[in-house]
Amino acid sequence: MNALPGRLRPHLAALRALLVFTAVLGVLYPLAITAVAQVPGLNDHADGSYVSADGRRVGSELIGQPFTDAEGNPLKQYFQGRPSAAGDGYDPTATSASNLGPEDVIDRGGEQKSLLSMVCTRSKEIGELNGVDGSRPYCTRSGVGAVLSVQAARVISVNEPCPVAVPFVAEYKGVTVECAPPGLDPRAGTIVPIRGSAPAEPAVPADAVTASGSGLDPHISVAYADLQMRRVAEARGVPVRTVQKLVGGATTGRALGFMGQPVVNVLQLNIALDKAAPYRG
Known part of the structure; x- marks a missing residue:
């Protein structure tokens, strides 16, 4: 068999490298990362941390959402989250700050x-x-x-x-x-x-009046949750202590025990409210 002309050899080597790296980085590596992401303890975050209520998906633990009426007015029976500068609000395709x-x-x-x-x-x-x-x-x-x-x-x-x-x-x-x-x-x-x-x-x-850097923060401070408790309790016709207990159940402590401040997941809290103290308005 005749050897390839010298001018074709570099092109053949480049093609081989392309095929090898495509297989390794384009197929094997993504499959390996996907497999690791499905390990128990990691799979929920990897799949989007969806939250369900009454048998249907209502959001994600990781992305905030508005609790407003058709005109954009806050619903008094729900806790409100931070402002958002992501698109029209909490848009994961337009995550941004102001x-x-x-x-x-x-x-x-x-x-x-x-x-x-x-x-x-x-x-x-x-x-x-x-x-x-x-x-x-x-x-x-x-x-x-x-x-x-x-x-x-x-x-x-x-x-x-x-x-x-x-x-x-x-x-x-x-x-x-x-x-x-x-x-x-x-x-x-x-x-x-x-x-x-x-x-x-x-x-x-401060977190009630300023948007987060991503515009997607699903949490509020304990202070902002405390500010809203009386209004939510009155709207739902339940004692403040009932709402206070639910706030405690949706509160996460400092990361690794020392970083940041305790925060309240607004979606989880509002779902718990609908179960424990349904709105009758």
Whole structure:
């Protein structure tokens, strides 16, 4: 048999390498990982950690979901999770954070709120929903960022647009505060956040008003669960201690006993609520 021409030998070697690596990395390795993932103790996480209720899948332990009505309003009989910046909310195909930082304090008009105003609005709404004071430092009573633009001869409340808004403070250093006129460039002045008289430790905890880095976090803090207990108990017509016991059953301790804080799985808690204290509304 004649030897292959020299110019074909490298191509044949490359083809052999392609076939070998395709078999090893494209077939054998995935099959091996899949087999390991089915080991008892690992298979539930590998398969998605699905949660079932009444014989049907209702979600995953690993991905949060909203508990709202058709208009997006929170259902009072259920515990609410964290806000989500993933797509339209808890979308695993669009996992993301808001990418807004602590210096994002000026609204951009329309529905494009700053991070500060989003936090203020959420805190106000959650306070109203749960019957507590939703005020926070650097937030106005109307639920936007309390931020002024101090210019040469004017002081403007940048997140309260004219003509509907009344500035959250009447004057600043002897100068009357104006609402934000159309076309205002707030950066033309010095940006001054105003702390206000809200308590240093707000009644509404931080995880209730900020989204997680993935936008999919299924957990809330124990403090946020405690805040919601009375509202859920009243909606379901049961004693608070009944709900408190269910919260304890859905609470997970620190990871490895020392990392992070105890958290409450919202989906598991709401399923337990429906079983132990069905909503009669």
